[in-house]
Amino acid sequence: MKACVYASPGKVELRNIPEEPIERGKIRIKVAYCAICATDAHVVKRGLWDAPLGIVLGHEVSGIVVEMGPDAGGSGLKIGDRVIGSPLRNCGLCEQCRRGRPQYCNAYSDMVFGGMAEYKVYDQKNLYKIPDYLALRDASLIEPLTCVMRAMDLSNIQQGDAVCLSGCGGIGLLMLQAIKAKGASRITVIEPVAEKHELARELGAEFVIDPKTESVAERAFEITSGLGYDVVIEASGAPVAAPVCIDIAGKCGTVVYFAVYPTDFEMPVNLYDLYSKELRIQTVYTHPLIYPRAVDFASEINLDRVIGIEFPLEECVKAFEAFDTKKYPKVVLRCSEDELL
Numbered sequence: 614m615k616a617c618v619y620a621s622p623g624k625v626e627l628r629n630i631p632e633e634p635i636e637r638g639k640i641r642i643k644v645a646y647c648a649i650c651a652t653d654a655h656v657v658k659r660g661l662w663d664a665p666l667g668i669v670l671g672h673e674v675s676g677i678v679v680e681m682g683p684d685a686g687g688s689g690l691k692i693g694d695r696v697i698g699s700p701l702r703n704c705g706l707c708e709q710c711r712r713g714r715p716q717y718c719n720a721y722s723d724m725v726f727g728g729m730a731e732y733k734v735y736d737q738k739n740l741y742k743i744p745d746y747l748a749l750r751d752a753s754l755i756e757p758l759t760c761v762m763r764a765m766d767l768s769n770i771q772q773g774d775a776v777c778l779s780g781c782g783g784i785g786l787l788m789l790q791a792i793k794a795k796g797a798s799r800i801t802v803i804e805p806v807a808e809k810h811e812l813a814r815e816l817g818a819e820f821v822i823d824p825k826t827e828s829v830a831e832r833a834f835e836i837t838s839g840l841g842y843d844v845v846i847e848a849s850g851a852p853v854a855a856p857v858c859i860d861i862a863g864k865c866g867t868v869v870y871f872a873v874y875p876t877d878f879e880m881p882v883n884l885y886d887l888y889s890k891e892l893r894i895q896t897v898y899t900h901p902l903i904y905p906r907a908v909d910f911a912s913e914i915n916l917d918r919v920i921g922i923e924f925p926l927e928e929c930v931k932a933f934e935a936f937d938t939k940k941y942p943k944v945v946l947r948c949s950e951d952e953l954l
């Protein structure tokens with residue numbers, strides 16, 4: 614089958630690879646769509662998670678069940694079901710799993726990759742059936758949506774809270790809609806790419822701050838009548854965007870550092886400033902048990918508008934180039950030509 618692999622540092626390649634054998638408790642899906650995640654690009658560019666050369670990239674997957682392994686019926690899934698795949702694994706038996714922290718399962722430190730291929734074998738526990746009204750293309754964004762929902766769960770946004778979001782990439786635009794759905798007010802985005810401002814407004818931003826041409830702090834206090842934001846969420850992952858988030862948070866505010874920052878990035882913070890406003894700093898990892906809720910929440914979010922461009926699997930090299938331009942919020946690979954998709 615065809616697959617997009619991490620060929621060498623900085624390079625992806627379309628290769629023909631053998632299909633994985635199917636084992637006990639496993640289910641094979643025909644991949645419909647796989648979205649490119651920033652972490653895929655980090656793997657290719659800087660070897661994130663020590664990913665080995667030759668692995669098939671991709672973990673934001675939707676598809677159709679085509680083969681059931683022995684004893685895979687416990688999931689209730691059957692051939693023909695439309696599903697999404699989760700890249701997270703948890704054993705349910707280790708100390709972390711038993712203490713309610715399955716995202717830190719001791720048995721698995723790696724994610725399930727391999728989504729940018731014609732077929733993919735999953736453990737039955739990692740597949741979730743999606744409703745008929747959800748398009749398979751849109752459903753490929755459910756994995757990033759679960760991360761956004763984890764941020765919402767931890768950010769504790771109250772209705773009417775003034776909320777600012779830094780960064781309007783693909784995940785930022787999902788976050789923006791989730792913030793709106795929470796009933797936030799004075800929703801503001803900080804985004805240096807002018808081409809993204811209009812879409813941000815369309816998807817819920819009341820105010821847009823361009824950090825290239827305006828003082829972020831000045832505008833932020835103007836918008837919040839001098840109070841600062843109740844919640845600030847940094848989703849750009851750019852070190853340069855990180856410090857100001859603390860400055861523009863108000864008294865008793867929360868700053869959520871959502872993105873995956875460079876591993877050597879350190880940011881000085883003035884603890885007196887934090888003390889004087891009783892500020893809370895929150896980071897976000899992930900949580901495997903959000904998937905069922907994300908499947909239901911997906912229809913409340915305009916996922917189609919977040920998908921900027923689509924390429925067939927054969928053009929995966931072009932797709933990664935398009936991702937690198939940062940012009941498109943989300944780049945999606947169409948992995949099957951099946952008319953039913």
Ligand SMILES: [Zn+2]
Nearest residue numbers: 650673756757
């Ligand atoms: Zn992802």
Ligand SMILES: [Zn+2]
Nearest residue numbers: 704707710718
């Ligand atoms: Zn475990």
